Amino acid sequence: MxxxxxxxxxxxxxxxxxxxxxxxxxxxxxxxxxxxxxxxxxxxxxxxxxxxxxxxxxxxxxxxxxxxxxxxxxxxxxxxxxxxxxxxLKHPKTPVKPGFSNAAKFHQAKTMAHRRQVQKAVASVATKTVQLPSPLVVLDLETTGLKSVQDQIMSIGAVKRNANGQVESFQRLIQIEGTVPSKITALTGITTEQLQTQGVDLATALKDLREFVQDLTIVGYNVGFDEKFLNVGYQFVEQPNLTNTFRDLMPTVKNAQEFLDNYRLATVLEKYKIQNADPHHALADAQATLALADKLIKNGDFRI
CATH class of the missing domain: 3.30.70.240 (Alpha-Beta Plaits)
Incomplete structure (x- = not known):
């Protein structure tokens, strides 16, 4: 045994x-x-x-x-x-650096070989034409909880990159029914008073978001969570759901980084050396996620 x-x-x-x-x-x-x-x-x-x-x-x-x-x-x-x-042991043995196993080395070698091929292809095309960054919208929500059928959206943050490479920002605080749970305020810094004084109603926020995203692909990290809340929100205010394509970066990261301890956004951003000025703030998270998407695109791991 x-x-x-x-x-x-x-x-x-x-x-x-x-x-x-x-x-x-x-x-x-x-x-x-x-x-x-x-x-x-x-x-x-x-x-x-x-x-x-x-x-x-x-x-x-x-x-x-x-x-x-x-x-x-x-x-x-x-x-x-x-x-x-x-x-x-009074003095622990020096820990082995990540990536020591044969599996990790093989995965790293395979990843590097793939990136070199992509970089060569991009360099070849670049000699003939100038490529602009992919147009897209990166979206993030802050909510009062994790259940889309009973919790509410209280903040929407998004960044849009147009076909010409110009980046625009979108941010709305949203008035909610009831109060913000104390643990959510501790995590996000958003208070009930802020939403009452600075927020707009949900119908206005979702209408503004639709105009902002237009028909671009919407990208996010664990974006299925955000999509569920948006669908419930649009139904609640009797507006049609967004018909945009949603793309989630989490599966791509899991495939490219098999040996991370976890796949929380903060851990992934640290792995890719991306700074997030204000974690759990919708706009700041969206901006950091755009930087992550660009790195994945540059490495050949993600395409729009």
Whole structure:
């Protein structure tokens, strides 16, 4: 019998491990495999662990009847007269830099090769014609909660790049029914008083947004969330839904960056070295997401 505990590992590894073991609690896997399969599983875990940590405990012919292995940097397994002990290290071992595994190196090499091909193609075309940036609209909403059927839109931010490359901004605060939850105010800085004094009604905001986006493709990060709120909002004010194409950057990032610890916008922006002056502020998030879209387009990972 084996017991494996995982923390902060790529989702792909967690799914892979369920082929041989059963996840009885988040990050805890139990199985009954041969010693050969156990060793192969451990090698697979070590090679694909990314930034995470793993510990393996298994049966053995010892006084205790079991032993264990770990990848933790602040622990070391030592043998004390045949008894395995987990020693706490006063000075943790230097952590391995991200991208050490064969899988990560192969993915990085494949990504770089693809980018070089795209850059060569772009350079070839650039010698013949000047290419303007793709026209699009990047959109972000701030809401009173996560459920589109019961929560409300309280802020819309968007940036539009026209066919000539000119960038325009759009921002509306929206009056809501009731008050802004305190946790939402703490996150966004938006207060009930601001919405009452500076906000417009939902019908006006959505009408203005329609005129702003025109027929351009709408891009966002986890934009399905925003689209659901917009659809509910347009139905509530008895206006037709937007017919624009919505494109989500999150799946593209997950494909291009398989070994991120998580895919929250802040983590992704840090990975791509993009500054966000005011996180959880609709317009600032939209501006940062436009910069992300441009980097993905430049790398050949995303197209409009």
């Amino acid at each position: 084996i017991v494996v505990t995982l923390t902060k590992v790529p989702a792909a590894l967690r799914g892979d491990l369920t082929k041989w073991t059963q996840e009885i609690q988040t990050g805890v896997y139990v199985g009954n495999v041969s010693a050969r399969i156990r060793n192969l599983l451990w090698d697979r875990i070590v090679q694909n662990i990314g930034h995470g940590e793993a510990t393996l405990a298994y049966n053995t012919n010892s006084e205790l009847g079991y032993t264990f292995r770990t990848t933790r940097q602040d622990r070391q397994v030592v043998d004390y007269d045949g008894v395995p002990l987990m020693m706490h």
